[in-house]
Amino acid sequence: RDQPRSRGLGDVYKRQPYACACLLVQTSAALVLSRARHPVMEKLVSNFQPNDTFLGPMCRFRIITGKNTAGKSTYLRQTCLITIMAHMGSYVPAEFCTTKPFRQLFTRIGTGDDLEANASTFTVEMKEMAYILEHATDDSLVIIDELGRGTSNTDGAALAWAITEQLVHKEAYVLFATHFHELTELSQIYDQVHNSHLSLPDFSATSEAGHKLVEG
Numbered sequence: 057r058d059q060p061r062s063r064g065l066g067d068v069y070k071r072q073p074y075a076c077a078c079l080l081v082q083t084s085a086a087l088v089l090s091r092a093r094h095p096v097m098e099k100l101v102s103n104f105q106p107n108d109t110f111l112g113p114m115c116r117f118r119i120i121t122g123k124n125t126a127g128k129s130t131y132l133r134q135t136c137l138i139t140i141m142a143h144m145g146s147y148v149p150a151e152f153c154t155t156k157p158f159r160q161l162f163t164r165i166g167t168g169d170d171l172e173a174n175a176s177t178f179t180v181e182m183k184e185m186a187y188i189l190e191h192a193t194d195d196s197l198v199i200i201d202e203l204g205r206g207t208s209n210t211d212g213a214a215l216a217w218a219i220t221e222q223l224v225h226k227e228a229y230v231l232f233a234t235h236f237h238e239l240t241e242l243s244q245i246y247d248q249v250h251n252s253h254l255s256l257p258d259f260s261a262t263s264e265a266g267h268k269l270v271e272g
Contacts, residue, residue, distance in 0.1 A: 072098065077142030077153040085156035086112030087139070087197070087229060092150035094134035095141070105267035106150075109135055111197075111229045115250045117220070119240055120233040120269070122254030127267035128233040129165070131254070132199050135231060136163060139197060158197045158229070162188045165201040178206030185219055194227040201233050213238050224249060 072093065091106035098104040105127070111118060122128050138148045142155055164184045168177060175183065181203060192198055203219065204212025213236045220239060223230050224246050232239070243249045255268045 072149060073151050074147040075150045075153045077138075077146075077148050077155065079142065079157050080154055081157060084113055085154075086110060086115075087155045088112075088152065089135070089138060089148075089150050090152035092134060092138055092148070092153070094130055095137055095149045097130055097134070098149065107131055107134075107267075107269040109231075109269075111231070114248060116227055116248040117224055117230045117232065117242075117246070118250050118252055119220075119242065120231060120252050120254070121235070121237060121240065122233075123256070126254035126256075128254060129201050130267075131269060132165070132201050132231055132233055136161065136197075136199055157195070159193070159195040160191065161197045161199070162192055163199045163201075164188060164203060165199065176206060181206050182215075189219065189222055189226075192223065192226050192228045196226075196228045198223060198228050198230040198232075200230065203232070203234065204236065209236075212236065217242070220249075221246075 073091075075090075087109060089107075089109040092109060093104055093106050120128055120131070134149075138150060138153065139155060139158065139161060141148045142153055143157070164181070168180065185203065188198060204214075204216040206212070207215070216234060216236050216239060220232065220242055224242075227248075240251045243251050251272055252269050253272065255270045
């Protein structure tokens with residue numbers, strides 16, 4: 057009897073486009089992704105929503121807001137994975153990809169304590185951010201998925217604001233997902249800070265997140 061044919065890489069490339077990444081060494085080079093996808097999640101979720109990404113000299117810091125389950129963490133992780141794949145010389149899950157060479161990629165993702173190290177959630181957050189602030193440069197890509205959640209809302213928002221300003225002065229390329237909407241006011245102070253959010257189809261109580269990143 058005929059055996060079902062196994063799915064190979066060729067089938068994957070036929071279903072969704074994979075782009076050849078272009079690394080640019082010019083000082084004005086930007087990270088540009090068109091209709092990028094998470095290379096793992098797109099195989100597990102039907103109708104995965106692709107998203108665009110742009111970080112450049114005039115848009116170094118992007119603050120991303122949106123409700124829970126809107127897709128913020130997936131978006132950040134797919135940007136990390138695609139950046140690493142591009143620097144390896146791999147094809148990437150996107151229609152178009154160009155990026156400057158990043159010397160380092162820093163991440164501050166998730167919340168949780170470390171009992172073995174006698175470190176609370178807040179301590180873990182601050183240790184990780186202290187390391188990033190000490191080592192990040194204008195050739196770094198920094199991914200932050202929530203910050204200041206291990207303390208009170210007032211203290212957390214103040215810390216997140218201060219850390220954001222430090223990263224802006226370091227001129228690193230940053231994607232920062234947060235529930236502190238106060239941070240969006242930084243776009244009125246610094247030209248290189250831009251706001252984005254994961255869209256909602258409407259404002260009804262039962263609406264599902266659109267998982268589409270839009271400006272504002």
